[in-house]
Amino acid sequence: MNDDPILIAGGGIGGAAAALALARKGRPVRLLEQSRAFGEIGAGIQLGPNVFRMFEQLGLTEAIEETAVRPDALVMRDALDGEVVTRVPLNDDGFRARFPYPYAVTYRPDLQNALIDACRAEPLVDLVTAAKVTGYETDGDRVTATLQDGGRAGGAGLIGADGLWSKVRETLIGDGPPRVSGHIAYRAVLPAEEMPAHLRWNEVVLWAGPRTHLVQYPLRRGEIFNLVAVFHSDRYEEGWDVFGDADELFQRFSGEHPHVLELLGKIDSWRMWVLCDREPIKEWSRGPIALLGDAAHPMLQYLAQGACMAIEDAVCLAHQVDRHGQDLAAAFRAYRDKRYLRTGRVQLTARFYGDVYHAEGVTRELRNRALAPRTPAQAYDGMAWLYNGVDETGGQIL
Ligand SMILES: Cc1cc2nc3c(=O)[nH]c(=O)nc-3n(C[C@H](O)[C@H](O)[C@H](O)COP(=O)(O)OP(=O)(O)OC[C@H]3O[C@@H](n4cnc5c(N)ncnc54)[C@H](O)[C@@H]3O)c2cc1C
Secondary structure (H helix, E strand, C coil): CCCCCEEEECCCHHHHHHHHHHHHCCCCEEEECCCCCCCCCCCEEEECHHHHHHHHHHCCHHHHHCCCECCCEEEEEECCCCCEEEEEECCCHHHHHHCCCCCEEEEHHHHHHHHHHHHHCCCCEEEECCCCEEEEEEECCEEEEEECCCCEEEECEEEECCCCCCHHHHHHCCCCCCEEEEEEEEEEEEEHHHCCHHHCCCCEEEEEECCEEEEEEEEHHHCEEEEEEEEECCCCCCCEEEECCHHHHHHHCCCCCHHHHHHHHCCCCCEEEEEEECCCCCCCEECCEEECHHHCCCCCHHHCCHHHHHHHHHHHHHHHHHHHCCCHHHHHHHHHHHHHHHHHHHHHHHHHHHHHHCCCHHHHHHHHHHHCCCCHHHHHHHHHHHHCCECCCCCECC
């Protein structure tokens, strides 16, 4: 049975990481990706120290570091007056004394390519494209994934890493569509030479405005800048990755600091996302089926941890499969038990951070006063649960 592959639905960051992690433990995997090619959108992604611990496990640190940028600080600025609300140094001795791994930002395609290249070099990984999973059937301890083109793929287990609109989740749990948050994100990247020189900082900067925020940071050795603009809106378009309306963006950010408006004016074409999440649950495994990443615990991006959690899931799951040998059901249950409280905490904390970023009126004043006196050491204390990678009982996540 050990030669029977574990099937993975979805070859995004979570699915690719799971394929690699399982293969590194000697398990054959078949990755079924719906698209014709593996790829990620051309945007940035923040990588907390917790995920660098996972890269070390996967032997990927060098490949990631090749193009990633190490920002000097995480900075929140008030988008109305432009003042710094709080600044958390990332590159100084304090951060590295507290956290053994670095903080970095990278270009999503670079991260995805590093994962897929490593999968391609693994004889135990079978990468299949143009394979959209529509559901699955189980028969004893075997699973058959059904594909949109009428095909079927059999294996010893199935991991649903098929994202927010997961078909595997639909079959396993059937809890309906995700929760539409009422928050919209516009994303774009800008060549560094087009970035205004006075804003070309080596920092992750979040301009916190009333019911809005704008994030900027450099990517790819500083060659491009990532811009993400978020605002509240009831407008809802199902689907993902459509063009945004720049006029609406200016309306939402009107009255904000000239630097914010200057940055918004630099982009002609934005991509738009309707941001969704779900309530945390723990029913993400049954028998030889398990969910991973956004399929299991979709979250708002305000802690910048969705992909980091998916990669933690992948490494944790592979450890449990390794520990439990042939008993995949026990391995998947143990994986779920290790993960659901930590990922649930990130889901809920991300919502809270969104409220903090988008504060207005008196709440904004209180936020700024509360955060101003915070020392870097206090900020690190607040992040330790996340960046040190411990589970909710204080144990290591692996
Ligand atoms: C604006 C924004 C900013 C973000 N910033 C960060 C950040 O800084 N740091 C961070 O860690 N996270 C961030 N995230 C979250 C992160 O992008 C996601 O959590 C992460 O991509 C989830 O990975 P995944 O592999 O679980 O799912 P996905 O990335 O959604 O991948 C799912 C894959 O499955 C495929 N698929 C879907 N359905 C099927 C099917 N039926 N059959 C076969 N294949 C299928 C898809 O084509 C895709 O390749 C951000 C998210 C947003 C929206």
